[in-house]
Amino acid sequence: MQSLALIDDWPVEHAAAGVVTADGTVRGTRGDGARRFPLASVTKPLVAYGALVAVEEEAISLDQPAGPEGSTVRHLLAHTSGLAFGEHRSVAEVGARRLYSSAGFEVLASTIEEATGIGFADYLHEAVLEPLGMTSTTLDGSPGHGATSTLDDMLRLAAELQAPTLLHPSTLAEATSVQFPGLNGTIPGFGHQKPNDWGLGFELRDGKSPHWTGTANSPRTFGHFGQAGTFLWVDPDAGAAAVALTDRDFGDWAKSAWPPFSDAVLADLH
Numbered sequence: 037m038q039s040l041a042l043i044d045d046w047p048v049e050h051a052a053a054g055v056v057t058a059d060g061t062v063r064g065t066r067g068d069g070a071r072r073f074p075l076a077s078v079t080k081p082l083v084a085y086g087a088l089v090a091v092e093e094e095a096i097s098l099d100q101p102a103g104p105e106g107s108t109v110r111h112l113l114a115h116t117s118g119l120a121f122g123e124h125r126s127v128a129e130v131g132a133r134r135l136y137s138s139a140g141f142e143v144l145a146s147t148i149e150e151a152t153g154i155g156f157a158d159y160l161h162e163a164v165l166e167p168l169g170m171t172s173t174t175l176d177g178s179p180g181h182g183a184t185s186t187l188d189d190m191l192r193l194a195a196e197l198q199a200p201t202l203l204h205p206s207t208l209a210e211a212t213s214v215q216f217p218g219l220n221g222t223i224p225g226f227g228h229q230k231p232n233d234w235g236l237g238f239e240l241r242d243g244k245s246p247h248w249t250g251t252a253n254s255p256r257t258f259g260h261f262g263q264a265g266t267f268l269w270v271d272p273d274a275g276a277a278a279v280a281l282t283d284r285d286f287g288d289w290a291k292s293a294w295p296p297f298s299d300a301v302l303a304d305l306h
Contacts, residue, residue, distance in 0.1 A: 037064035039300035046293050048265065048284040052187035055301055058198040058275040062191055063305070069188040072172060073281040076262030079175070079183035082164065082193060083141055084113055084237020086156075087148060088207055089163040095151045098236070102147045103140065106130040109147060112140040113236040114215035119143065122180075134221025134232040138180025145179035167202055168192045181262070187281055190268060194277035197270045211236035212258045212270075223247075224263070225286060241269075248291070250298030265290055269298065276305050 043051040043066055052067030075082070087109070090096050098110040104126045107117040111130055118128040119137040128135050145156035152159055157175040165173050170192055173185040200208045214233045221232035223239070226246050233240040241249050241257035248261045249269050259269035265282035278301050280294070 037301065037304045039297065039304040040064050040066035042293075042297050042300060043067060043280065043282075046282065046284075047289050048282040051280065051282040053278065053280040053297075054187050054191050055276055055278050055305070056191045056195045056198075057277075057305075058272075060195045060199065063276070065187060065191075067187065067281075069191075070172065070186050071281075072184050072186055073266060073283060074262075074264045075183045075185050075190075075266050075281075076181045076264035076286075077138070078190075078260050078262040078264075078266045078268055079179065079181050080138075080141055081197075081237050081260045081268065082173075082183055082185075083145065083156075083160065083175070083179045084211065085193070085196075085202070086160040086164045087113060087144055088203055088211055088236065090148050090152065090159070092203060092207060093163075096148060100147075103143045104130060109144065110215060110236065112137075112144045112147075113211075114234050115140060115221070116216050116219060117143075131216060132219075134216075134219040134234060136221065136224060138178060141180035142178055164202065168196055185281075187279060190279045190281065191277075194268055194270060194279055198272070198275070198277060212238050212240065212256075214240060214242075225291065246291070248294050250295045250302060252299045252302045261286065261290075261294075267294060271302070274302055274305055276301075 054065035055063040103117045107130045111117040118126045119140045120127045170189040173189045175183045212235045220230045233242045238258040254273035257271040261267035265284045270277040
């Protein structure tokens, strides 16, 4: 795919990118597929997938209490618990607005640890990483932003998100549909969004503008980006997913480079 060569012009020292279609075919890669990159907040959809496995195993339920009073597992996954971004303190009423929170994912992981008796990093390994063959991926820090992975591994996750083998399709469908509709909030780096729609651990593109995906990405596109200069999106209408990993922190360069890259990928696919 010619579009993947665009990463060669990104102002980063190292980058790797790839595209996988809904049938699991890797359509193309660029860069070192085995190089490990910090994922930053792209950790969240990975952790969310582990939480959804725990839900299907009935270790936890989406609507059980977790976090601040009145909050549930669902609120934590959908960034509506009212917890601050990086602190375990409430700064808004539960369900009042979309308040992006890494701390919420730390509470989520602790909830799963308590329910299963297994350290969350070990649970994630057993429930998601090992079955998907993500042998180079580790959670070494916060469940909100502390994973490290490779392009090859993240393409395995991107394939799973299009044709789930660890979850029932209806579970993934719920996770990629709007939770608590109509809530406003801010996407870090992209400003206030009305509404700021989110699923269960997955950001939903919908009609957001500006956005880190491309103008050609369908409203059904879901995924996440990270402050480490990383992203993963899945576009069900295109039947494809894209991953990009870099070693430069997110900034204006990414806001300029990522949307045209995604548009070029989609043009290549068609």
